[in-house]
Amino acid sequence: MNASVAQPSVVVDGGELDRARRLAAQLGLELAADAAHGRRLRLVVGADRLSLALPDGPAVTVDFLGGPVARRGRGARDEALGQAIGVGRGVRTVVDATAGLGRDAFLLATLGCDVRAVERNPIVAALLADGVARAARHPAVAATVARIALVEGDAVAELATVAGAGGVDAVYLDPMFPERGKASLAKKDAQALQAIVGDAGDIEPLFAAARTAANKRVVVKRPRTAPPIAESVSFSRVGRSVRFDVYLVP
Ligand SMILES: C[S@@+](CC[C@H](N)C(=O)[O-])C[C@H]1O[C@@H](n2cnc3c(N)ncnc32)[C@H](O)[C@@H]1O
Known part of the structure; x- marks a missing residue:
C-alpha cells in the first residue's frame, strides 16, 4: 500500500456494533463512536451492507x-473483455x-468463467467479500457468484501457487494506473x-507471475490510448475508453 493512502x-x-468492532480489529482501523464524521473517510457498517464513504462524498x-453491475454484459467494453x-x-x-x-470478476462469472x-x-x-456474501443469498445471482472464489492476498504469491498446481486458462490484470482517469471504473468507484x-504498484512482477500461471493467455486492461505494459501484445x-491487450501463451 502507498504511504499516501488514507485509513x-x-x-x-x-449495523451491528459487534461486527464493527470485529472489523476494526481485523483491519487495524479506529472504531469511531458515531457516524457524524462526514468529513472523514469512513468504512460504514450498515444494516445490510458494508460501504466506503468518501469525505463529504x-x-x-x-x-x-x-447499479452499474446489473447492466454489465451489454456494452462494448464488456463484449471486448469477454472476447479478450x-x-x-x-x-x-x-x-x-x-x-x-x-x-470485472462478476462479468467473467456471468459469462460462465x-x-x-x-x-x-x-x-x-x-468490501468485496461483503458484496459476494450478500449476492450469494439472492437467487438471481447466487449461481453466478458461486463461480467466484475470493482470495485475500498478494497475487504474485497466489499466481505462483496456481502455476505450481497446473495453472489456469487465463490471467486477467487491471492494475491501478495514475493515468487511468475516467477510464473503466465508474468515477466514484475509482x-x-x-x-x-x-496509485499503481509494481506491475512487472505481477505480469511475470501471470505469464507463469496462464496456460492460454494473459489479458491486461489499459486506458484506450495508453502504451502497452509490455511488447509482444x-x-x-x-x-x-479502455483497451484489453492479449498476450497469448505460445
Ligand atoms: C483498478 S482496481 C481493479 C478493479 C477491478 N477490475 C474491478 O472490476 O472492480 C486494481 C486493484 O488491484 C489490487 N492489486 C494491485 N496489485 C495487486 C496484487 N499484486 N495482488 C492483489 N491485488 C492487487 C489493488 O489493491 C486494487 O484494488
Whole structure:
C-alpha cells in the first residue's frame, strides 16, 4: 500500500456494533463512536451492507444486484473483455489478479468463467467479500457468484501457487494506473479505490507471475490510448475508453 493512502475509521450506521468492532480489529482501523464524521473517510457498517464513504462524498459498496453491475454484459467494453479473455474460445478458468470491487470478476462469472479473484488490500477485500456474501443469498445471482472464489492476498504469491498446481486458462490484470482517469471504473468507484489503494504498484512482477500461471493467455486492461505494459501484445480488443491487450501463451 502507498504511504499516501488514507485509513478510514469504522463507523456504525444501522449495523451491528459487534461486527464493527470485529472489523476494526481485523483491519487495524479506529472504531469511531458515531457516524457524524462526514468529513472523514469512513468504512460504514450498515444494516445490510458494508460501504466506503468518501469525505463529504459518495459511498461505494459492492452490489451485484443493482447499479452499474446489473447492466454489465451489454456494452462494448464488456463484449471486448469477454472476447479478450477468450470465452468463445474455450477459456473457462481465470485468475483475476487485481479483483478490486469485483466488477470485472462478476462479468467473467456471468459469462460462465470460474474466477479466482485476488485482492491484496484488506479494506477492498472486505468490501468485496461483503458484496459476494450478500449476492450469494439472492437467487438471481447466487449461481453466478458461486463461480467466484475470493482470495485475500498478494497475487504474485497466489499466481505462483496456481502455476505450481497446473495453472489456469487465463490471467486477467487491471492494475491501478495514475493515468487511468475516467477510464473503466465508474468515477466514484475509482475515487474510492484511489483513496485507499493509491496509485499503481509494481506491475512487472505481477505480469511475470501471470505469464507463469496462464496456460492460454494473459489479458491486461489499459486506458484506450495508453502504451502497452509490455511488447509482444498478440492482439487487442478495444472498448469506448479502455483497451484489453492479449498476450497469448505460445
Ligand atoms: C483498478 S482496481 C481493479 C478493479 C477491478 N477490475 C474491478 O472490476 O472492480 C486494481 C486493484 O488491484 C489490487 N492489486 C494491485 N496489485 C495487486 C496484487 N499484486 N495482488 C492483489 N491485488 C492487487 C489493488 O489493491 C486494487 O484494488
